[in-house]
Amino acid sequence: MSYKEITYAVADNVATLTLHRPDKLNAFTGVMMSEMIDAFDQADADDKVRAVIVTGAGRAFCAGADLSAGAKTFDYSARSDRPEKAGAETNGQVDWSSEAVRDGGGRLTLRIFESKKPVIGAINGPAVGVGATMQLPMDIRIASETARFGFVFARRGIVPEACSSWFLPRIVGISKAMEWCATGRVFDAQEALAGGLVSRVVKPEELLGAAQALAREIAENTAPVSIALTRQMLWRMLGADHPMEAHKIDSRAIYARGRQGDAREGVVSFLEKRPANFPDQVSKDMPVFYPWWNERKYS
Numbered sequence: 001m002s003y004k005e006i007t008y009a010v011a012d013n014v015a016t017l018t019l020h021r022p023d024k025l026n027a028f029t030g031v032m033m034s035e036m037i038d039a040f041d042q043a044d045a046d047d048k049v050r051a052v053i054v055t056g057a058g059r060a061f062c063a064g065a066d067l068s069a070g071a072k073t074f075d076y077s078a079r080s081d082r083p084e085k086a087g088a089e090t091n092g093q094v095d096w097s098s099e100a101v102r103d104g105g106g107r108l109t110l111r112i113f114e115s116k117k118p119v120i121g122a123i124n125g126p127a128v129g130v131g132a133t134m135q136l137p138m139d140i141r142i143a144s145e146t147a148r149f150g151f152v153f154a155r156r157g158i159v160p161e162a163c164s165s166w167f168l169p170r171i172v173g174i175s176k177a178m179e180w181c182a183t184g185r186v187f188d189a190q191e192a193l194a195g196g197l198v199s200r201v202v203k204p205e206e207l208l209g210a211a212q213a214l215a216r217e218i219a220e221n222t223a224p225v226s227i228a229l230t231r232q233m234l235w236r237m238l239g240a241d242h243p244m245e246a247h248k249i250d251s252r253a254i255y256a257r258g259r260q261g262d263a264r265e266g267v268v269s270f271l272e273k274r275p276a277n278f279p280d281q282v283s284k285d286m287p288v289f290y291p292w293w294n295e296r297k298y299s
Contacts, residue, residue, distance in 0.1 A: 001035070001038050001042075003035045003038075003039070004021050004031060004035070004124075005019070005020055005021050005029060005031050005032040005035055006019055006032060006035045006039060007020050007057075008038055008039045008042065008237045009170070009211055010046065010049055010128065010266065011047055012212075012216060012219070013050040013051070013216075013220075014020055014038075014049070014050065014051050014053060014058075014114045014212060014215040014219060015039075015042075015043045015046070015047065015050070015051070015052045015053070015117075016052075016053045016054075016055065017036065017039050017040075017052060017053070017054045018055055018056065018288065019032065019036075019054075019055070019056045019057060019061070019062055020057045021057075022056075022057040022058030022059075022060075023058075023060070024056070024063070024066065025058070025060035025062070025065060025125075025126065026056045026057060026060050026061065026062045026131070027063045027064060027066035027067070027068075028062055028064060028065050028066060028104075028105070028130045028131065028134075028167065030104055031106070033107060033108050036108055036111075037107065037108060037111045040109075040111050040112060040115055043115070043117050044115060044116045044117060044282070045220075045283065046135075047224070047281045047282060047283050049077070049117055050117065050215070050218060050219035050224055050227075051117055051118050051119075051120060051215035051219055052117050052119045052120070052215075052261070053120045053121075053122055053208075053211045053215055054065075054119060054121050054122065054135075054138060054211065055120075055123075055124050055207075055208065055211070056123075056124050056125060056127075058125075058297060059124075059125045059126075059146070060108070060114065060124070060125040060126045060127075060128060060131075061123045061124050061125050061135075061147065062126075062127055062129075062130065063126055063127025063128060063129075063131060064128045064129075064130055064131050064132075064152070064176050065129055065130055066188075066189055066192065078124070079142070079281025083255055088100035088101045091256070092237040093133045097195075100203050100240055101221040103161045103162065105130040105133055105134060105161045105162030105163075105277065106161060106162050106163045108134055108162065109133065109134055109136060109137045109162045109163045109167070110112070110136070110137075110163060111166075112137040112138060112198065113235065114139040114233070116228040116231070116232075116272065116282050117139075117224075117227070117282075117283075118138050118139045118215075118218055118227055118231055119137070119138040119140075120138065120139065120140045120141075120142065120211050120215055121135045121138040121140070121141040121142065121146075121221075122142055122146060122207050122210075122211035123135065123141060123143040123147045123189075123198065123207075124146070124147065124204070124207055124208075125144065125146050125147055126148045126150075126186075127149050127150075128148070128150035128151075128152050128186060129150070129151075129152055129153065131162065131163035132149050132150060132151055132163060132164075133151070133160065133163075133164040133167075133168075134162055134171075134233065134278075135282075136162070136163070136167035137163075137167060137172060137235075138212075140199055141197065141198040142199060142200055142202060142207065142210050142211055142214070143189040143192055143193070143198040143201050143207075144189065144197060144201070144202065144203070144204045144207045145189055145198070145201055145203055146189075146204050146206060147188075147189040147192070147198075147201075148186050148187070148188055148189070148191050149186065149187055149188075149189075149191075149192050149197065150184065150185065150186035151180045151184065152165070152170070152182075152184045152185075152186065153181065153184065154182065154184045155184035156184075160181055161203050163259060168180075168275045169179070170238050170273060171196060171197065172196045172197055175195070176196070177193045177277070180195075189201045206221045209221055212235075220275070221275075222255045222278075223262040223265075223266065223276070223278040223280065224278065224281065224282050225257070225260070225262060225278075225281070225282055225285050226257060226262060226274040227284060228282050228286065229251065229257070229286075229287070229290070232290075232293075233246070233249055233250070234251065234289070234295035236249075236293055237262070244289065249292055252287070252289050253287065254293070256287035256288075256289070257287070260280050260285065261278075261280055262279065262280045262281040263277060264277045265277060265278055265279060266278070
């Protein structure tokens with residue numbers, strides 16, 4: 001697929017997805033949403049890709065929703081340029097279960113949540129609104145000193161979107177999440193670090209290098225199937241109501257992995273003091289119980 005509002009490149013087993021509307025501070029559009037979802041589909045299907053970095057072109061990460069439609073920006077019933085929103089209303093009545101009602105930022109964050117590859121956010125500048133919430137399902141966020149964050153929704157008369165009411169309290173705690181959302185203020189990278197939103201803050205010129213070094217550390221040292229499973233185990237257990245649910249999945253996963261070539265290679269390479277060459281691939285070697293969350297009861 002040829003992209004208009006992002007770029008996507010793979011090098012050294014790392015995919016880099018760059019939001020690319022620098023003249024608009026990478027403001028989010030329906031096109032950008034669709035292209036990002038497609039890029040994550042590509043990354044998951046490509047066994048050469050071991051990690052994904054998401055960053056922005058120019059001086060911003062993402063300035064939030066494109067507000068060029070003015071007062072009707074968020075009134076999708078009044079917009080003809082968002083065809084995916086058509087059909088939500090009939091005779092003035094909204095069908096709240098309609099696919100057309102779904103939030104575009106949420107479609108994207110749910111796709112990132114489903115990723116089989118670890119995702120690293122390299123936050124290079126202002127990241128507000130959906131520019132902040134799209135980061136939340138990314139596994140690790142590294143910020144430039146020039147980064148700014150804002151959950152500004154209440155200041156625009158709307159509410160947090162992109163599944164952030166689920167993600168944000170789990171990442172930073174309910175008190176900090178409510179403070180940032182209730183005030184809607186824009187805050188700097190150091191406050192984001194103190195609040196647990198990002199894992200580190202680096203100089204602007206060091207940002208991509210830091211993200212790439214972390215991605216390569218993952219790519220060069222770990223088994224891709226193990227990472228795909230681990231990522232889903234950690235995220236999905238955030239919603240479990242008892243550690244027994246984790247025990248069930250841990251047990252299945254360790255049993256299944258122990259039978260595969262990766263486990264043998266992991267042990268032998270350690271004993272032989274050499275780098276591992278893991279044979280299993282995400283595209284064809286995931287265990288038979290994956291995806292386990294489609295089950296409604298665990299046996």
